[in-house]
Amino acid sequence: MALTTPASVGSRAAERSVADQLKKGGTDWAGTGFRLVLLSALGLSMLILATLIFNVVSMGLPVFTSRFGGFMSGTLRTRPEEAGLHQGLVGSFWICAFVVALAFPLGIAAAVYLEEYAVDNRFNRFVNVNIRNLAGVPSVVYGILGFTIFTKALRSLTSTGRANGLTVMSAGLTLAVLVLPIVIITASEAVRAVPNSLREAGYGVGATRWEVTRTQVLPYAAPGIITGLILSLARALGEAAPLILVGAVSGRLATDPSFLDLSQLRDKFTALPIVVTTWTTNPNPGFDQLAAAAIVVMLAIVIVANTIAILLRNRYEKKRS
Numbered sequence: 016m017a018l019t020t021p022a023s024v025g026s027r028a029a030e031r032s033v034a035d036q037l038k039k040g041g042t043d044w045a046g047t048g049f050r051l052v053l054l055s056a057l058g059l060s061m062l063i064l065a066t067l068i069f070n071v072v073s074m075g076l077p078v079f080t081s082r083f084g085g086f087m088s089g090t091l092r093t094r095p096e097e098a099g100l101h102q103g104l105v106g107s108f109w110i111c112a113f114v115v116a117l118a119f120p121l122g123i124a125a126a127v128y129l130e131e132y133a134v135d136n137r138f139n140r141f142v143n144v145n146i147r148n149l150a151g152v153p154s155v156v157y158g159i160l161g162f163t164i165f166t167k168a169l170r171s172l173t174s175t176g177r178a179n180g181l182t183v184m185s186a187g188l189t190l191a192v193l194v195l196p197i198v199i200i201t202a203s204e205a206v207r208a209v210p211n212s213l214r215e216a217g218y219g220v221g222a223t224r225w226e227v228t229r230t231q232v233l234p235y236a237a238p239g240i241i242t243g244l245i246l247s248l249a250r251a252l253g254e255a256a257p258l259i260l261v262g263a264v265s266g267r268l269a270t271d272p273s274f275l276d277l278s279q280l281r282d283k284f285t286a287l288p289i290v291v292t293t294w295t296t297n298p299n300p301g302f303d304q305l306a307a308a309a310i311v312v313m314l315a316i317v318i319v320a321n322t323i324a325i326l327l328r329n330r331y332e333k334k335r336s
Contacts, residue, residue: 068314075308086308091267091285091293095301100309102268103290105279106183107252107316110286113187114194114251119244122198126240129199130206131228150196158260161189166261174281181262183284189257194247201243205236237331245324249317255288263289287313 078086082096089099133139165173165188170180173188209232217227233240259265264285272279287309294306 071307071310071314074304075306075311078304078308079311086305087312090271091264091290093267095299095305098294098302098305100287100290100312102271102285103287103309104312105272105274106186106263106284106286107288108274109183109280109284110187110190110258111248111251113184114191114248117188117191118195118198118247118251122195122247123202123240125199126202126206127228127233130203131224131232146196146199150200153256154193154254155256155260157189157193158257160192161185161257162260162262165189178281178283179262181283182281184280185261186258186263186284186286187280189261190251190254193254193257194251197247197250198243201246202236202240205239205243206232208239209235234331234334238328241324241328241331245320248320252313252317253288255292258286258289259292265289265293 085097086099087104088101089097090102092098129139129143165185166180169185173184174180174182213231213235214227217231222230262283264283268283268285270279270282272282291306291309291313294302294309
């Protein structure tokens with residue numbers, strides 16, 4: 016027989032009384048209906064997503080079963096049985112490398128400054144509003160910005176003579192600028208969610224603002240920051256419009272560099288979104304399967320990145336708990 020105290024019995028009675036008053040002794044039909052609408056929307060979204068994934072995987076599966084090695088190591092060709100994805104993989108790899116090397120540290124540093132160091136004045140509020148506005152700007156506008164600055168104005172820095180500014184470096188810098196507002200916003204929200212009690216405890220034992228930020232705020236906010244970084248990387252991986260404007264090659268690419276060949280950074284390039292766009296618009300029916308297979312590869316890359324993010328997030332959450 017369970018032992019109960021008068022206080023616990025009284026609290027449960029109070030809970031039942033409040034629940035009865037809220038429900039007024041009847042069924043919450045409005046709440047139940049709203050819940051059904053939400054579940055229906057969730058189910059419909061999952062059904063559409065599952066249908067799209069099934070169609071793409073089933074269409075691209077023959078490519079993987081018949082010529083997986085040739086498809087992953089091949090170059091852009093006019094015949095579907097000879098075409099491959101290697102040049103697009105190399106281009107996307109280096110573009111994402113620019114995003115990771117530039118947008119991630121700059122975005123996190125800007126978020127920490129705005130949340131931990133900046134005072135609440137008119138200028139900083141103006142900066143915050145404009146960062147949120149920039150996150151909603153269409154990607155093609157960033158493509159025009161990248162074409163104007165990195166491809167034209169800074170062509171002597173971003174390319175060799177023959178590339179004329181249409182290089183991996185221009186594309187990487189453009190996409191780094193594109194995802195920078197998203198990184199700042201997601202990191203700011205994660206830092207803002209850190210309880211003030213952690214900061215006050217650090218200041219109470221004599222720690223400086225930087226020590227509190229480094230040892231308390233950033234480790235606590237790390238799961239949210241990592242989630243935002245992966246979302247930003249996934250967007251950069253799938254953007255096609257800015258790459259078209261900064262000169263990604265949609266036809267055949269003369270060079271086929273390796274992943275670690277640094278000379279390609281200032282040379283002509285292509286990327287996975289451009290390859291998919293080119294193959295889907297090709298009238299040859301054999302390219303439909305290649306495009307589907309390329310989409311599966313992009314999905315696999317995003318899933319691997321999300322898996323790494325989940326593992327890191329769980330690690331930091333364990334430390335935090």
